[in-house]
Amino acid sequence: MNNKLTITMKQFKYIFLVSIFFSIFFMSCETSEKETQKETQKETQNTQTAITETDPLPSWNEETSKSNIIAYVSDVTNTESKNFIPIKDRIATFDNDGNLWSEQPIYFQLFFVIDKIKLMADAHPEWKTQQPYKAVLENNMDELMKQGERGLLQLVMATHSGNTTEEFKSDVQEWVKTAKHPTKNVTYDKLVFQPMLELLQYLRANDFKTYIVSGGGVDFMRAFVTEIYGIPEEQIIGSRIKTEFDYNDGNPVIRRLAELEFVDDKEGKPLNIQKIIGKKPVFASGNSDGDLPMMQWTASNKYKNFMLYVHHTDSVREWAYDRNSHIGRLDKGLDQAINDGWTVIDMEKDWKVIYPFELNN
Amino acid sequence: MNNKLTITMKQFKYIFLVSIFFSIFFMSCETSEKETQKETQKETQNTQTAITETDPLPSWNEETSKSNIIAYVSDVTNTESKNFIPIKDRIATFDNDGNLWSEQPIYFQLFFVIDKIKLMADAHPEWKTQQPYKAVLENNMDELMKQGERGLLQLVMATHSGNTTEEFKSDVQEWVKTAKHPTKNVTYDKLVFQPMLELLQYLRANDFKTYIVSGGGVDFMRAFVTEIYGIPEEQIIGSRIKTEFDYNDGNPVIRRLAELEFVDDKEGKPLNIQKIIGKKPVFASGNSDGDLPMMQWTASNKYKNFMLYVHHTDSVREWAYDRNSHIGRLDKGLDQAINDGWTVIDMEKDWKVIYPFELNN
Numbered sequence: 001m002n003n004k005l006t007i008t009m010k011q012f013k014y015i016f017l018v019s020i021f022f023s024i025f026f027m028s029c030e031t032s033e034k035e036t037q038k039e040t041q042k043e044t045q046n047t048q049t050a051i052t053e054t055d056p057l058p059s060w061n062e063e064t065s066k067s068n069i070i071a072y073v074s075d076v077t078n079t080e081s082k083n084f085i086p087i088k089d090r091i092a093t094f095d096n097d098g099n100l101w102s103e104q105p106i107y108f109q110l111f112f113v114i115d116k117i118k119l120m121a122d123a124h125p126e127w128k129t130q131q132p133y134k135a136v137l138e139n140n141m142d143e144l145m146k147q148g149e150r151g152l153l154q155l156v157m158a159t160h161s162g163n164t165t166e167e168f169k170s171d172v173q174e175w176v177k178t179a180k181h182p183t184k185n186v187t188y189d190k191l192v193f194q195p196m197l198e199l200l201q202y203l204r205a206n207d208f209k210t211y212i213v214s215g216g217g218v219d220f221m222r223a224f225v226t227e228i229y230g231i232p233e234e235q236i237i238g239s240r241i242k243t244e245f246d247y248n249d250g251n252p253v254i255r256r257l258a259e260l261e262f263v264d265d266k267e268g269k270p271l272n273i274q275k276i277i278g279k280k281p282v283f284a285s286g287n288s289d290g291d292l293p294m295m296q297w298t299a300s301n302k303y304k305n306f307m308l309y310v311h312h313t314d315s316v317r318e319w320a321y322d323r324n325s326h327i328g329r330l331d332k333g334l335d336q337a338i339n340d341g342w343t344v345i346d347m348e349k350d351w352k353v354i355y356p357f358e359l360n361n
Numbered sequence: 362m363n364n365k366l367t368i369t370m371k372q373f374k375y376i377f378l379v380s381i382f383f384s385i386f387f388m389s390c391e392t393s394e395k396e397t398q399k400e401t402q403k404e405t406q407n408t409q410t411a412i413t414e415t416d417p418l419p420s421w422n423e424e425t426s427k428s429n430i431i432a433y434v435s436d437v438t439n440t441e442s443k444n445f446i447p448i449k450d451r452i453a454t455f456d457n458d459g460n461l462w463s464e465q466p467i468y469f470q471l472f473f474v475i476d477k478i479k480l481m482a483d484a485h486p487e488w489k490t491q492q493p494y495k496a497v498l499e500n501n502m503d504e505l506m507k508q509g510e511r512g513l514l515q516l517v518m519a520t521h522s523g524n525t526t527e528e529f530k531s532d533v534q535e536w537v538k539t540a541k542h543p544t545k546n547v548t549y550d551k552l553v554f555q556p557m558l559e560l561l562q563y564l565r566a567n568d569f570k571t572y573i574v575s576g577g578g579v580d581f582m583r584a585f586v587t588e589i590y591g592i593p594e595e596q597i598i599g600s601r602i603k604t605e606f607d608y609n610d611g612n613p614v615i616r617r618l619a620e621l622e623f624v625d626d627k628e629g630k631p632l633n634i635q636k637i638i639g640k641k642p643v644f645a646s647g648n649s650d651g652d653l654p655m656m657q658w659t660a661s662n663k664y665k666n667f668m669l670y671v672h673h674t675d676s677v678r679e680w681a682y683d684r685n686s687h688i689g690r691l692d693k694g695l696d697q698a699i700n701d702g703w704t705v706i707d708m709e710k711d712w713k714v715i716y717p718f719e720l721n722n
Contacts, residue, residue, distance in 0.1 A: 088593055091595075165635060209595075218636070218639070219639070222639045232449055233638065233639035233640050234452075234570075234637070234638045234639055234640065236639065240636060243632050243635065243636070244628070244632070245628035245631050245632055245654055245658070247654070247657055250657075250661075251661060252631070252654075252657050252658050252661045254631065254632065254635050267605070267606040270606050270613070270615065271604050271605070271606055271615065274526055274604065274615050275579070275601060275604070276595070276637055277594065277595045278579070278580070278583045278594035278595055278597065279594050279595065293606055293608070293613075296608055296611075296613050297606070297613050300611075300612060300613045
């Protein structure tokens, strides 16, 4: 196992943010039971609305966000329109955490880190007395916080590196099958947003190429989200760690190294879009200030473009947070959205259901 | 203009190789006229062969390389076959230089560097007395060689960075429209291999997703090869320099910085394939040892796979070189291809024509 740690300024900034999410986590858990009760009531109310087959966005209420989306797609796919966009340039980019699925009380990838450390502990008896592992194994979060960014990076690297791409994929797939969200009490793959699944499908039906562009780990996402979102591996873009190729006597592997290579957040999003896609999106969707540069880049497209923000306004069915949140903070982005006339989804008002399982209730 | 130079070990290795190509260039030019004469004779002989409409590879002679390709594609796309590959996993990766177009006497991207320095000289009067620019402007290649790797990197960065992605794209597009190959005397975009164009088309007709995975600059290629090969920008992978996002008061740009970020050669190829595509190819095509790790990675696919080497054996119509060449060296790769039963194209014997313009002769 390669556990060498190399920390750059950029990584420090990233880890600092991530560590804040941990602390938020343990505040949020206190209110979780109350939320679950309210949630159940609201779900019942909302799923009674009839869903027609001809409606491309059946889980969306007839509000401005829905009509804006349909007006845009109808316009740019109409060959008679001056705003027509050739199919090859219909690039749509979606943030993942907080945009296609929930991100509270902490990014779901961090639950994987915690769970995986516990799973790995048998093979690492030294962790019983060694920080930051000891704190995780004892569920001692005060102590874990004291370990700071460096401690957190150690945990991330212990669970994300020192293995091959195939081994890591299998780790994540095993986890997602069984691990459950602490307050929603379902596996994490159930916590995707039904209205966004419909939007992805609607765009693809209109020959848009849908991409995920997320701050989350690209190999973490690729292990399981392709099926959920209908987005192939090659259209998933995210943060990544360094890797090395090993011919391995004719059984080649790619080994994951304990060093961050690229953080796909803020300015990293348009940069990665240019590096990997090489085209400016015409449609971008996000939920936080971390998505703002991607939105700004999209808004500068010569083609008619569409910027969509998910505003988390539903404290009952999901979570409510924006300008003052430490996770998924939406502050400057909200100002620019209002100022520039971008579409902002009011989750509480605009969405009939949040999660796919509500459709069956 | 940002002309700060940062050189890592990897960049040194890259630049060292590139500088060798320069020296090769000036050796090769001496024999160019003789070659051109022979070329004309041979072209005439070869284009008289009839091309039938039902043949997916009409510019290929009925040799083993053609029958191997057709047998493979027929097998893995046959739903009744035990070797059937689902469409989503039909990833085919192609090297560019020496594989989809010629690469002699130097990589064509280096001609762009030389031409562009000359174009930029008016705005840089100081270059008249300043190396390595002076050597380029005076066509003094002995002096240029003395400037070594550092000099070459300065030239590359002067022509590839300090501008925005849009400006660079327009530079390359302008160049490719007018610049001509020193011995073939046609614009560079004419020097693509007709048989490979047919192979790309044949694979796509069978639902393979075709990618370029090249040591060349990704933004250099994207500026003009999409049309030529029918490969969209997002399926072009290559070497790249660092970039930065600038909101630029509401007119966002991505600026190209004078620092290499990733060299997409040798082990870099499978690493970049994993980073960007996230799937192992089932079909890989290259022409040099720089492609060998990509071939090895492909050969380890659980699906039936196909490794294809272009062997430059045609000193008359194209160029002949392999084990001892400083550019496009094919030595270890040729050994492994022979040993492992990969398909090796004998360009002289297997291809009826080399370039598309020969079809009209």
